[in-house]
Amino acid sequence: MSVRTDSVNEGAEPESSRLSREDVAHVASLALLELTDAELDEFTGQLDAVLEHAKDIDALDVGDVEPTYHPYPVTNVFRDDVVEQLDVHDAALAMAPEAEDGQFRVPPALGEEP
């Protein structure tokens, strides 16, 4: 399966419009992911190909079209305002990687490399 590209400019886009290795490294760090150099190379090519493909919608004029965030808009869904006693504390902690005194335990927030 492929999409025919009739553009005569194929491959002639300015470099700046393509996804760079630095872009991917930045996005990975925003997403709290660590990539090796080899992964960075591989992902850059793959993600760039997907974004390039997605440029087929650039030509569409959708300025007057409202965005759809949800296919079946149901708004203001309320439950009955009734107090419920939920005994979920132990269940919530049961699958924690580390717990102590009824709380989730994590490494120090400000710990630094030794």
Place this chain on the structure above:
Amino acid sequence: MSTAIEIAAAVSAGEQTASSVLESYLSRIDDREAEIHAFNAVTAEEARATAAAIDASVAAGETVGPLAGVPVALKDNMCTTGIATTCSSRMLEDWKPPYDATVVERLREAGAIMVGKTNLDEFAMGSSTENSAFGVTHNPLDVTRVPGGSSGGSAAAVAAGFAPLSLGSDTGGSIRQPAALCGVVGMKPSYGAVSRYGLIAFASSLDQIGPFSATVADSALLYSVIAGHDARDSTSIPLPVPDVQATLDDGVEGLRVGIISELMGEGPLEGFEPEVLARVRDAANALAAAGATVAEVSVPSTIYGLSAYYQIAPAEASSNLARYDGVRYGHREPGGVNTAAMMKASRTAGFGPEVKRRIMLGTYALSAGYYDAFYGKAQRVRTLIINDLAKAYADFDVLLSPTSPCVAFPIGAKSDPLTMYLNDTCTIPSNLAGHPAISVPFGTGADDLPVGVQVLAPMLGEAKMYTVARAIELAASGGQS
């Protein structure tokens, strides 16, 4: 092999025990599971206990549900209390949910027997079930080929006779495409028709749970059990569920059926296998012979569905998967010197490459300076697709297309992500619009592998969709049954 309807009738009437039905399915699993790998876990002991309880209820003269004694396999992204729910990810390898998904509760109330948790592409991201952290699922019809995905394990389980029914989830085609590739029936309901409570989120505005089965009637039965309003899912539609079983055999006389030109290789989209297109035309001709009016219809913006989807779905995924940080549950990589380092190390070790790709795509699409150009634009294209489909439904009751542009492909054949994504071209428009769609097997394509015909219907149009699907099934079997 019996249908789910036949099994439930026999068990309810006391003609067959749920336990004996279960053992016959467990023995088929024993025979072939090693070469198929449909399951992440087979829950034989729990299943035996449930079957014994159903048999006791029948013996005591109690009323049992519409799925009494029917074995059902569940995609391993639906929460089951105390039973590992992994999403086929290292991230959730050891996670046992403290609650049941709503669909699991409804299956239990209906008397169904859960036989196991099925394999999937990690976090339901993929079209071949090759992205599982726990190994590939093989297509039961040809074990050198993929079963499709992401619900490949659920499709393979029904195709291999491991269970008469299974549940999958469909975000961009993840029920319908594997159904097509495995030669079974797979249905994605209208968005909001089935509760997503307890379905581990991938892309929340697109995800829906739906049934796999060998027959259209069994699909309608399972849909009837799982559909309906649920206060625990705020996107659940607060309307009664249409009785899709009552109208199943109404026939297509007078119905208007449109074939989507753009999904038949007549536009810029290429790569449709000719045999696949020929089977869709055969199915359309069969519907015409049965009294339907059939014509081609253009739905121009469907060609942009893939591009919009691969902005929207990763964007939602990047938000949904931000919760996996090694703090409250899921994988924690040891040795982090501080919380941030622990989170980064845990996510890096816990997620596989396809999940990382989608998280990064989504993070990029949502990042400052790009939001309007990517995510914002994609959401407007989504509106265009909805508008174009609405125009088509002004003239037609249902629409037809291939489910997948190709039959089941060899394992390892599509290693490039974009090539893999292009598999979803025909299924994505229904997810973007929130509409129901079903894949029904109709004949074979290349290498005698099954072809799925997709029937699309407007929002909450499940009843007519099922009527047409049933007519296609009848035609495929040469009018038998």
